[in-house]
Amino acid sequence: MTYRPRPPKLMHAVMLASLLATVAAPASAQSIIDQWSAVPVPPPPKLEKVTIEPKSTALLVMGFVRDSCNQERRPRCVATIPHVKKLLDGARAHGVLVLHSCRRPIHPVITSWRTSRRGQAR
DSSP: OOOOOOOOHHHHHHHHHHHHHHHTSOTTOOOHHHHGGGSOOOOOOOOOOOOOOGGGOEEEEEOOBTTTSSTTTOHHHHHHHHHHHHHHHHHHHTTOEEEEEOOSSOOBSSGGGOBOTTSOBO
16 A cells, blocks of 8 residues: 555645635636726826936937838837937037947948947947
8 A cells, every 4th residue: 555645634725725716716807908998098297398417317219220110110210210310419419428229230220320439420
């Protein structure tokens, strides 16, 4: 005869409770996708003028590469390019550190955005 240890009664109770909780879950349980349209959208934030200190401020520009920001895939991204360029030019004119987040190899949408190691536009 083989000896098999029996689980304690508490373990039986936990296993039974887990099983009942799984089986007794309501059949109409919704996923987040089912509830998506019922989530209230918060109001947009109030826009206010701000003053920045160029020595303690950086501008991070992300996602402006041809395979992502193009007329076929993301036309709204392409539409923002002139506005982002204006922002970049203004930031640079005031001495703000400009950082670009991109993967290698870089294929920028606007080649004048590329900078040399000295920070001067090519």
